[in-house]
Amino acid sequence: MGNSAEKSKISTSLDFRAVGKQVGHLVVPHSTNTSAWGAIEIPVAVISRGEGPTAFFTGANHGDEYEGPIALSKLIRSLEPEQVHGTVIIMPALNLPAFRATRRLSPIDGMNMNRAFPGKGDGSVTSMIAHFVSTRILPLADVVVDIHAGGKTLDFLPCAVIHELDDDNQMSKTLAAQEAFGAPFGLVLRELDAAGMLDTTVEEMGKVFLSTELGGGGTATPETVAIAEIGVRNILAHFGILDEKPLSREDRGMAPMRLVHSPHEQCFTSARDNGLFEPFRGLGDEVEKGDPLGQIHFIETPERDPLIHHAGRSGVILCKGVPGLVGKGDCLVVVGEDYKDK
Ligand code: CA
Numbered sequence: 001m002g003n004s005a006e007k008s009k010i011s012t013s014l015d016f017r018a019v020g021k022q023v024g025h026l027v028v029p030h031s032t033n034t035s036a037w038g039a040i041e042i043p044v045a046v047i048s049r050g051e052g053p054t055a056f057f058t059g060a061n062h063g064d065e066y067e068g069p070i071a072l073s074k075l076i077r078s079l080e081p082e083q084v085h086g087t088v089i090i091m092p093a094l095n096l097p098a099f100r101a102t103r104r105l106s107p108i109d110g111m112n113m114n115r116a117f118p119g120k121g122d123g124s125v126t127s128m129i130a131h132f133v134s135t136r137i138l139p140l141a142d143v144v145v146d147i148h149a150g151g152k153t154l155d156f157l158p159c160a161v162i163h164e165l166d167d168d169n170q171m172s173k174t175l176a177a178q179e180a181f182g183a184p185f186g187l188v189l190r191e192l193d194a195a196g197m198l199d200t201t202v203e204e205m206g207k208v209f210l211s212t213e214l215g216g217g218g219t220a221t222p223e224t225v226a227i228a229e230i231g232v233r234n235i236l237a238h239f240g241i242l243d244e245k246p247l248s249r250e251d252r253g254m255a256p257m258r259l260v261h262s263p264h265e266q267c268f269t270s271a272r273d274n275g276l277f278e279p280f281r282g283l284g285d286e287v288e289k290g291d292p293l294g295q296i297h298f299i300e301t302p303e304r305d306p307l308i309h310h311a312g313r314s315g316v317i318l319c320k321g322v323p324g325l326v327g328k329g330d331c332l333v334v335v336g337e338d339y340k341d342k
Pocket of ligand 1: 062065148149150151
């Protein structure tokens with residue numbers, strides 16, 4: 001665990017408790033061969049009218065996921081202090097070095113931002129950013145929304161994502177926020193390796209945490225951007241920060257959010273060899289256990305039969321791998337089963 005008393009090397013001209021609209025940077029010192037006294041300037045905005053709840057939004061925790069940076073930079077430009085009760089803090093590109101490099105992980109220290117929490121004040125660049133967020137921003141927040149997508153290697157049905165939490169009160173508040181977001185799907189995860197995640201750090205503080213998986217493939221679509229834009233406004237409305245009602249799926253003439261989970265190992269189909277994957281089924285298809293999902297071709301030994309991969313469970317195809325060429329162990333398909341709230 002990082003030590004919260006550790007001093008941060010990051011500086012900022014922003015006052016996270018001040019009333020008004022401030023758009024500036026977290027300045028992360030970074031001395032390189034091309035910039036001796038250089039720094040990385042991570043964009044951040046604080047929009048506040050004082051008393052009231054605080055929401056914190058982040059995008060590009062992984063650098064190749066784009067709905068967050070698009071929707072959140074729009075929010076920074078459109079939201080004014082007189083519209084809010086409380087405070088909105090926005091970081092549209094949390095892992096800016098990864099975003100600039102169009103990569104999931106930081107090219108500077110190779111770190112996954114979502115395994116760097118709570119971070120270290122004197123750590124590498126990714127770790128310093130995580131530490132600043134953990135010690136200076138998260139303590140102020142009542143709700144945190146971290147907007148993810150599948151990145152270059154995965155594609156998802158658009159979903160708002162929460163974790164199964166042991167505290168019933170925190171779980172019901174989190175489920176309500178997930179529904180308010182207004183995505184077509186809600187995914188409930190039981191994380192296998194939760195250490196180092198922003199998610200875990202926020203949840204352990206007893207706050208409401210919401211993540212998303214809004215498409216992927218290293219791009220964004222009009223639909224996924226709209227889900228992100230409506231979602232962040234809905235969260236502000238749900239927590240009373242915006243004086244309006246969340247725009248529900250029902251109000252928009254849409255089917256209610258479908259709540260799913262992937263609780264079994266067999267929900268995940270991984271490549272059993274290296275080769276070229278031919279999908280038989282697409283995102284959103286309903287499959288039965290045993291259905292063929294696709295096959296891996298061995299183009300350099302074309303006399304060899306393709307290796308067929310079958311569904312390990314019945315459900316909806318929630319996520320699929322993007323690259324055609326796959327390596328043994330790569331995620332090909334994830335099936336979601338309907339989740340019954342306990
Ligand atoms: Ca992600």
